[in-house]
Amino acid sequence: MAGPFESAPMTAPASDTEPRPFGDIALPYALVAPAVVVALAIAVVPLLYALWLSFQDWYLLRNPQPVWGGLINYQALFADAALWRAFWRTWIWTIGTVAVEIAIALPLALLLNRDTAIARMASALILLPWVMPFIVLGYGWRFLLDSEVGALHSVFQFFGVAGNSSILNDPNMALAIIIFISGWKGMPFMVLALLAALKSIPGELYEAAAIDGASPWQRFVTITLPSIQNTMLIIGLVLGILAFYSFDLPWIMTRGGPQDATTVLGISMYKAVFTDLRPAYAAAISVVMLAILAVASFFSLKLGRRK
Amino acid sequence: MNEESKLKSLVLDALTIAVLALVLLPIIWVFIASIRPDADIMTRSLIPTRITFDHFANIFARADFLVALRNSLLVGGIVAICTVLIAIPAAYSLSRFTYLGRDFIGFLILATQMLPAVAVLVPIVIIIRSLGMANTLTALTFTHLALGLPIAVWMLKGYIDAVPRELEEASIIDGSSQLGAMFRITLPLIRPAVVAVGTFAFVLSWGEFILALALITSAEVKTLPLALQTLFDPYSFSWGVVMAGGVVIAMPTIILFLLFRNQLVGGLTAGGIKG
Numbered sequence: 001m002a003g004p005f006e007s008a009p010m011t012a013p014a015s016d017t018e019p020r021p022f023g024d025i026a027l028p029y030a031l032v033a034p035a036v037v038v039a040l041a042i043a044v045v046p047l048l049y050a051l052w053l054s055f056q057d058w059y060l061l062r063n064p065q066p067v068w069g070g071l072i073n074y075q076a077l078f079a080d081a082a083l084w085r086a087f088w089r090t091w092i093w094t095i096g097t098v099a100v101e102i103a104i105a106l107p108l109a110l111l112l113n114r115d116t117a118i119a120r121m122a123s124a125l126i127l128l129p130w131v132m133p134f135i136v137l138g139y140g141w142r143f144l145l146d147s148e149v150g151a152l153h154s155v156f157q158f159f160g161v162a163g164n165s166s167i168l169n170d171p172n173m174a175l176a177i178i179i180f181i182s183g184w185k186g187m188p189f190m191v192l193a194l195l196a197a198l199k200s201i202p203g204e205l206y207e208a209a210a211i212d213g214a215s216p217w218q219r220f221v222t223i224t225l226p227s228i229q230n231t232m233l234i235i236g237l238v239l240g241i242l243a244f245y246s247f248d249l250p251w252i253m254t255r256g257g258p259q260d261a262t263t264v265l266g267i268s269m270y271k272a273v274f275t276d277l278r279p280a281y282a283a284a285i286s287v288v289m290l291a292i293l294a295v296a297s298f299f300s301l302k303l304g305r306r307k
Numbered sequence: 308m309n310e311e312s313k314l315k316s317l318v319l320d321a322l323t324i325a326v327l328a329l330v331l332l333p334i335i336w337v338f339i340a341s342i343r344p345d346a347d348i349m350t351r352s353l354i355p356t357r358i359t360f361d362h363f364a365n366i367f368a369r370a371d372f373l374v375a376l377r378n379s380l381l382v383g384g385i386v387a388i389c390t391v392l393i394a395i396p397a398a399y400s401l402s403r404f405t406y407l408g409r410d411f412i413g414f415l416i417l418a419t420q421m422l423p424a425v426a427v428l429v430p431i432v433i434i435i436r437s438l439g440m441a442n443t444l445t446a447l448t449f450t451h452l453a454l455g456l457p458i459a460v461w462m463l464k465g466y467i468d469a470v471p472r473e474l475e476e477a478s479i480i481d482g483s484s485q486l487g488a489m490f491r492i493t494l495p496l497i498r499p500a501v502v503a504v505g506t507f508a509f510v511l512s513w514g515e516f517i518l519a520l521a522l523i524t525s526a527e528v529k530t531l532p533l534a535l536q537t538l539f540d541p542y543s544f545s546w547g548v549v550m551a552g553g554v555v556i557a558m559p560t561i562i563l564f565l566l567f568r569n570q571l572v573g574g575l576t577a578g579g580i581k582g
Binding site for chain 2: 025027028029031034035036038039041042043044045046047049053104108111114116122124125126127129131132133134135136137139140141143144146148149151241242245247248251252266269270273274279282283285289290293297
């Protein structure tokens with residue numbers, strides 16, 4: 001898509017001689033109003049409400065109505081050892097997911113960057129993990145890893161990675177495999193972006209390098225990589241933000257278990273509301289997560305500008 | 308030289324197919340399991356003995372699954388229609404007019420797209436509960452509007468930008484109002500994009516999990532992703548049935564995706580990053 005606001009204003013005939021009637025001025029606002037209402041109701045109001053709520057003392061088992069609590073939730077949050085573990089786990093999760101995404105997407109994009117019917121078909125089908133709902137993919141992977149019927153479990157068992165019980169019951173392995181699945185699910189978006197970046201590299205660069213006698217590896221390092229690293233960085237940040245807010249996949253796979261091994265911040269927050277009945281505390285968690293998102297977006301925009 | 312590059316191309320094509328099959332194996336496996344008899348699944352044998360549609364017959368005979376199917380169709384359909392009805396005028400406004408606050412409004416709408424559902428989950432759930440609207444499809448439908456609306460506005464704006472405004476001006480000189488020109492001239496031209504955007508909104512609502520999980524508890528208003536969870540019946544549980552349920556949820560997504568791939572890929576790269 002072209003830049004956002006490039007279109008020139010529509011010139012109404014004779015608008016410079018007589019003042020425009022109110023209807024003409026109000027019309028664009030009226031047209032955009034429903035969309036703005038939805039944006040306000042579903043993003044702006046909830047965010048402001050969460051901010052207000054995070055300063056309340058509201059523990060449903062003690063007081064049914066929120067009362068002003070100042071920084072009580074933020075103090076509790078910094079003293080919450082389990083939450084700190086979830087916080088660091090979320091960073092492992094986020095960085096791991098993006099690493100898996102790049103590790104799968106880069107070779108795939110290089111492979112698919114050809115103009116054959118097969119490559120075109122594959123570039124379409126490769127998007128399936130991205131477009132399919134988490135619930136289907138999550139249960140599909142649980143089926144693969146199931147200790148009684150799972151095909152992948154048999155493979156893991158053969159190589160001694162898994163014992164008789166599914167690796168989803170092993171705290172360390174569960175986190176590792178779900179990070180891998182998370183990266184597998186997000187990888188198509190990276191493939192899509194890398195393919196677009198690869199296609200924009202002028203072919204003459206490679207021809208010139210070939211004449212100079214550069215090996216395929218040298219061509220990759222000196223031409224391909226510098227041309228796609230910006231895309232990789234920006235899309236990596238976008239996917240990282242998404243991964244930071246993960247909930248669906250770890251919840252569907254293991255509900256944050258075993259022993260909190262896959263409890264990322266999204267799950268901590270969900271459990272704070274629905275299990276511990278501490279909505280104000282959960283609101284404080286989401287405010288902190290949002291502050292982190294804002295900082296991350298700031299840096300990603302800054303990097304984007306530098307490009 | 309030519310022969311050699313042809314051979315290389317063939318080898319790479321074969322490699323592409325092999326890698327693609329490997330990457331998509333978990334998805335293929337779901338489809339295979341949905342048509343395998345439970346006996347085959349339990350023995351972990353890789354060789355299929357026969358194909359069965361029992362699992363599909365089984366889930367479509369379940370009242371709770373049918374209710375969930377109806378709910379998902381209802382919510383997804385209304386979300387698609389409302390998304391289109393709200394997005395067209397908004398996109399038209401952002402594309403065709405210059406006014407105070409336009410850039411900010413455009414940014415605000417786009418920013419909602421960037422906001423993950425988890426970020427606003429807690430306040431939205433509490434607001435909806437205090438309004439007494441938990442366990443209603445109305446509340447779920449409204450929250451699902453946010454999934455596809457921003458990207459719909461931005462995609463349609465791109466398409467409207469591409470329609471020459473001279474066409475509308477000609478119509479206005481002929482005596483029609485600006486809105487009339489929009490309906491008569493621009494809307495028919497961007498119809499494929501409108502269909503794609505509606506489809507996109509439907510698909511996002513169809514597979515949405517966390518808002519449904521947080522807002523819906525009673526069986527009669529559950530959507531399909533929640534109903535799939537209830538198929539994990541501890542007493543009479545069959546992987547084949549769960550996988551068949553997964554296929555039912557995945558099918559519309561896959562079909563609609565393949566139909567509207569070009570528009571959707573454009574939308575994805577334009578900043579539609581809600582997964």
